[in-house]
Amino acid sequence: MGKPTGFIEYLRELPVDRAPQERVRDWKEFHHHMEEKRLRNQAARCMDCGVPFCHTGKLISGMASGCPVNNVIPEWNDLVYRGLWREALDRLHMTNNFPEFTGRVCPAPCEGSCVLGINNPPVTIKTIENAIVDKGWEEGWILPEPPKNRTGKKVAVIGSGPAGLAAAAQLNRAGHTVTVLERADRPGGLLMYGIPNMKLDKREVVERRIKLLEQEGVKFICNANVGDNVEAQLLRKDFDAIVLCTGATQARDLPVDGRSLKGIHFAMEYLTVSTQAVLNGGADHSPIHAKGKDVIVIGGGDTGTDCVGTSVRHGCKSVTQLEIMAKPPMDRAADNPWPEWPKVYKMDYGQEEAAAKFGADPRTYLTTVKRFGADAQGNVSEVVTVQITWQKNDKGQFVPVEVPGSEKSYPAQLVLLAMGFLGPEQMLLKDLALEADPRSNIKADHGKFTTNIKGVFAAGDCRRGQSLVVWAINEGRGAARECDRYLMGTTELP
Template sequence: MGKPTGFLEFVRTTNPMRPEEERVKDWDEVYILRDEQTCREQGARCMDCGVPFCHRGEMMEGGASGCPINNLIPEWNDLVFRNRWKEALDRLHHTNNFPEFTGRVCPAPCEAGCVLSINEPAVTIHDNERTIIDKGFENGWVVPEPPEIRTDKTVAVVGSGPAGLACAAQLNKAGHNVTVYERADRIGGLLMYGIPNMKLDKAVVQRRVDILAAEGIEFKTGIEVGKDIAASELQKQYDAVVLTTGATKPRNLPVEGRDLKGVHFAMEFLGANTKSLLDSKLEDGNYISAQGKKVIVIGGGDTGTDCVGTSLRHGCEKVTQLEILPRPEADRNRVSNPWPQWPANLKTDYGQQEAIKLQGEDPRNFSVMTQKFEGDADGNLVAIHTVEVEWVDRAPKAIAGTEKRTEADLVLLAMGFLGPEDPVAEQLGLERDPRSNYKADHEVYKTNVDGVFAAGDSRRGQSLIVWAINEGRGAAREVDTYLMGDTVLP
């Protein structure tokens, strides 16, 4: 603890965002880094608590508290304050394979567990993490480190999202020969095609993929396991198979008019936009454009926010966001939602901020349920019919007299995901849990099929990137034990 009074002397200062009217004109990242002196001061705010809840990583009342990958936060905060950046990077990489991802898109459950946040704003752990790794790349400290010794064991990892990449990276460190299969044309899974460029620049993803490839991991793109190659065939070819396919089955909205032209799943919209942006800077037209349209986004999570931000960058006429749940309280309720639980208060993310600036009002409407979609004679969406609801016994109940018709040209369904798609599980005879995820225990990751493991969203359900990394690392440890009888992995 370099400065015992740091938390008394310095106020919380986060990485600033570019002005809304500037950033909606491009696809560059919305955040910019603080100056180095400010970063060091923010590191000094860390209290070096006797019990640092920030890195314990537990689920409490349905939300994460503390870092699921147990980042050594007090240690690298102190090193930042002391201007020992390379050592801070070493400590950060000790528990996190990809801090450049979590430092950009993780919602920071570590800060929810920060002891300082009991009565003061939390330490800027998330921003400190990004600064450390970005400084590491800037100074050339992040380089390929291939293993010195190879085993003769082979592992197939199916899916190249954060769980798959973390698992592959760890198994490769242990000397195994790892091949990652990805059905898309680029490696990264949701990091590449699920998160828009303004939150996570794809050059950042590709930079890490290039390092992993230089370390000896083989990547195969454009191959859909379960379709282009049978999952059972992989089982024959490799000593172990790890399924990190993600929870890619979107939650549908089966109401009247769902099949109208103009109603799309959010990932159809976001994924195609990113691909077109990378392929041609959107010049090929191979994406769903919101330009000049009245857009309705159904769903209030991160994916919904990304749909709002993307629609604004297309130049939509107006974007509205609907959420069936009640509006959260402005401030944390310290009785029903005490520290160190995840704070369930209202949060206004980058997309809502941009809509407020450009449209003059918050795009979000809470406690609203969709009743039907209205179309014209040609099957084109023209309007959405909604009703306000109240929650009775944890179920939404329509409020009579609050029915509303709203004109709409484009509706984006961002209501979450239900689990992995079916072919792989069917071909391997995998057991599924009640939520249709691959059945395997956390910290064990073994499925009912010998030599087949599952991790990430496909095992635990839709979750955070940092949990995916946790599971990918854990699965690698168990696979290493399965192959070698013991493990060198944490």
């Protein structure tokens, strides 16, 4: 603990973001860097608690509390305070393969369980983490580290999202020959196409790390859709083990009248083609575009926010975000105590941008969709909603109940469904004869990651369901460890 009185002397401070009115005119990342002196002061706020909850990585009330990859946060906070950036980077990489990803897109459950946060604003852990790894890249400290010896074992990793990349990195580090199969045209999975460029830069951040993995010996094959143009059973013959990291890409639909109208899309479809257009020469070339349209985003969460931010950059006429849940309180409620994740109201970047352009937070709470209306050409033209309340049914479960007379119509020429995901697509599970759990995810215990098929492992959202990038990295590392143990009889992977 470098400065025992740091948490008393320094207030919580975050980097200044680019102004919303400026950043919506481009697709560049919107965070500014913080100068080193201020970063070191923020690191000094870490108290080196006797029981540091920030790196516990537990589920409490169904939500992450503490860092799921168990970053040793107090240690690298102390190193940053002392100006020992290289040592801080080494300590960070011990537990997290990709801190430049989590430092940008993780919601920071570590900060939600920071002990200082019991009665003060928590330590800016996410900002410091991102600063450490960015400095590592800038200083040239992050270099390829190919394994000194190869085991002769071959492993196929299916899917190149955060779980797949983490599994590939760890298995390659153990000396196995790793091939990553990705069905899209670029590797990165969710990191490439599920998160917009202004939140996670593809060329400067994602592709940089993928190139490093390639230099370390990992092979990537794109446009390889296992179960379609790649036969799943042949992979079992060609490889000594398979790690499935396909994600939970089966989107939740909204089966109401008018769902088949043109102009209604799943959020991930919209985000994918938008990012592809940005990378291929310009956002204006996106086949799904919001320019001049009234946009309705159905669903909250990060994906809904990303749709709002993308729509504003496209030049939408208006944007409204519908949420079925109630508006969160400004402070922790009595039934949401520390160290649970704080379910409090906040404006994320997309809502900030919409408010700057249109004058108000675009979210409407306790609202659900009744039907979609059409124009004469079969395009969506309106969204009819109704207000709801949450009441207990005869089983004691909270269910939405419509408020009589609360119907409302919103004009809409583009509707984006961002209501979460139901699990992995089932084609691959059937091809490999994999067992599924009651939620349709691949059945494999956390910690073991073994499926019912010998030599086939599962990790990330395809195993646990829709979750955080940091949980995916946790699972990718864990599956790599157990896969290595299966191949070699023992393992030294953490």
